[in-house]
Amino acid sequence: MVLKRKKESYKELKIVHGVFDERTLMTFYRLINKLDISAISMLEEGKEAVVLSGLRKEKELIIIKVYRVEACDFKKMWKYLVEDPRFKGVNKRTHAVVKIWCQREFKNMMIACAAGVNCPTPIAFKDNILIMSFIGDKGVLARRLIDVRPDNPKELYKMVLENLRKLASAGLVHGDLSAYNILLWDEPYFIDFSHGTTLKNQNALELLKRDIKNINSYFSKLDIAVKDPEDIFKELIKLIKSKSE
Numbered sequence: 001m002v003l004k005r006k007k008e009s010y011k012e013l014k015i016v017h018g019v020f021d022e023r024t025l026m027t028f029y030r031l032i033n034k035l036d037i038s039a040i041s042m043l044e045e046g047k048e049a050v051v052l053s054g055l056r057k058e059k060e061l062i063i064i065k066v067y068r069v070e071a072c073d074f075k076k077m078w079k080y081l082v083e084d085p086r087f088k089g090v091n092k093r094t095h096a097v098v099k100i101w102c103q104r105e106f107k108n109m110m111i112a113c114a115a116g117v118n119c120p121t122p123i124a125f126k127d128n129i130l131i132m133s134f135i136g137d138k139g140v141l142a143r144r145l146i147d148v149r150p151d152n153p154k155e156l157y158k159m160v161l162e163n164l165r166k167l168a169s170a171g172l173v174h175g176d177l178s179a180y181n182i183l184l185w186d187e188p189y190f191i192d193f194s195h196g197t198t199l200k201n202q203n204a205l206e207l208l209k210r211d212i213k214n215i216n217s218y219f220s221k222l223d224i225a226v227k228d229p230e231d232i233f234k235e236l237i238k239l240i241k242s243k244s245e
């Protein structure tokens with residue numbers, strides 16, 4: 001494999017060897033060269049995705065999310081993707097599915113960002129690798145809602161609902177929203193948009209109901225008087241429909 005990085009960078013990049021397949025490594029090197037990313041470190045080695053942090057142009061903290069092609073359940077991904085008419089005719093081959101999956105997360109994040117939803121800013125994607133802004137500061141990662149006991153749960157619940165409204169106004173359902181995919185950094189930030197979809201997807205309503213259920217269930221456990229899920233659903237659907245018309 002031809003590496004075009006300066007010699008001192010090879011050492012730091014050892015962390016990704018053995019974690020990714022050859023093709024992913026090539027894409028990885030190309031992207032970090034192109035975007036001038038250094039100081040890469042591993043944050044999370046999940047089953048399907050590996051999350052790393054890095055420094056862009058020596059100043060801007062970024063997140064690199066890499067879908068592990070070999071570990072992804074591409075049959076499941078394909079099933080979800082064919083239901084989203086925005087991604088018609090997806091090739092069933094593993095690499096192609098993961099690529100579209102990653103592209104979908106990028107696209108959804110762009111829509112969410114433009115709608116003013118608190119979420120990472122997508123920066124770039126290539127194949128199975130997505131680059132986005134880092135939620136946190138000075139190398140300190142924002143924590144997932146599930147891992148913290150917020151001291152202002154009532155306020156937080158309001159903010160989560162407000163973000164859901166903004167997302168709905170952009171015509172999007174998150175589809176995998178829960179306390180695992182919300183980061184807390186002063187305010188709540190939605191992440192992990194790969195399931196995000198529109199009303200044209202026949203499963204969108206079910207996904208939206210599940211998102212609302214997850215959020216209400218988390219806040220109920222914090223003794224918050226949550227809103228009636230049916231009312232939230234109706235309000236969000238109205239917003240989504242007004243966008244889709």
Ligand SMILES: Nc1ncnc2c1ncn2[C@@H]1O[C@H](COP(=O)(O)OP(=O)(O)O)[C@@H](O)[C@H]1O
Pocket residue numbers: 043044046047048049051063065120132133134135136141142144180181183191192193
């Ligand atoms: N933009 C980000 N800023 C800070 N941390 C992030 C960011 N994106 C992901 N993470 C961290 O990586 C973890 C996994 O990311 P996620 O997108 O939820 O992937 P997965 O598909 O593995 O659930 C998150 O729980 C969070 O801790």
Ligand SMILES: [Mg+2]
Pocket residue numbers: 180181192
């Ligand atoms: Mg997640």
